[in-house]
Amino acid sequence: MTLPTGSVGVQARALAIRQALDHPRPWLHFPASLETAFRHWYVNGIRGARILLAIVVIALLVINSLSEWLIMRPDARFLPGAHFIQWGIEFPVIVLALVIHLSHRLRWLWDPALILAGFVIALGVEAQRVLGLTEGFELPALFAPVAIVSGAISARLRFWQALPAGVVFILAWSAIEIIHIGSIPQAANELFVGFVALSGTLVGLYGQEYQARRAWLQQEWNRLMAETDAMTLMPNRRVLTRLGSTLRARARSDPQAIALAVIDIDHFKRYNDQLGHDAGDDCIRRVGRALATQAHRELDLVCRLGGEEFVVVWHGRRAETLFTDAERCRQTVRDLAIPHPDGGDRPVTVSVGAVCIPASVDPDLDALYRCADAELYIAKRAGRDRCSVRHLQVSGPETIQAPAAVP
């Protein structure tokens, strides 16, 4: 699970997905930020099917070979050559493709390996036919193209990989046919079959990939929206809850100090009442964007809990920097210089309540939130536009003493 860092990452991702959904890309490519995730999903989604495909191909080779041996070939003159192609060339290539697929580190080689395996099998089969090695057991001329079409589509080769590979393949295949038959006009029938097979493969792959891309975008959008505050496109409370579980799980192997700040816009009711709800919404968005820059590490988070309240979680930040970090949040909003309708030079400001715990303490975000909220209350009572921070005392070796409720 990858958690969004602050809201900037989430907003950028939401924007990229929305744009891709609104403008379907007929050329089958997403912006780089989405492309990698899509490819991972596309290939891994049918991992089992690909393994099955490789096993089926191996089984076909075995059956083909055995049947030749037992039934078809009373004259064994050609068998060594045919078996060398099958077992010496095709079989190792398929096994190599399978090993690559099963190995996590070599996974990126899978598609090229699959294309290579397809090439070798189809050209091998065709070469056997053309060279007369399968005399007495004539494979239908359509075998290779049909195998390529169905194999490529069921293995979900991506269109832009299949296109150059298909062109190279069809040229090699045509060369075998032309050399065997003697001239292009005489080989026209075979070449036509090859080009039809290539076109069918490409059309099938294009349609399949296009549909898959649309479905993936929609799925990603739904997932993102379930974890995003619709108005600001910032992570919502659900992400904070999930982060709590992640931090607790992570703390067992990698304990880190945690800090949490609750940030609330000052006198926002007056802002809203005097400038209107739309201006209020806009102000919340701008404050959210500014605060989002305060998340730096993988498990840092800036989210909007609702209303004009935000929460920042810092993972692995030293306790000594807590006040500076909280002040930076406050100053970042002040620097926006959004005029407050209260008059004078007063810009929109925030109050910040922040707490932190050392690495030895169980990171209970609920308890941290209640403690930080109590600090926020202190900051508000002290006049607003300020920070109140506390290094939490722990009652036992592992628990946080959180106030039952905000006073």
Ligand SMILES: Nc1nc2c(ncn2[C@@H]2O[C@H](COP(=O)(O)OP(=O)(O)OP(=O)(O)O)[C@@H](O)[C@H]2O)c(=O)[nH]1
């Ligand atoms: N525009 C807008 N206003 C909101 C939204 N959510 C909550 N509010 C308003 O935010 C205001 C919060 O007011 P209060 O809780 O009284 O706090 P405050 O006026 O900011 O005062 P202090 O927090 O004590 O400084 C209310 O007027 C809410 O209507 C929102 O999504 N958009």
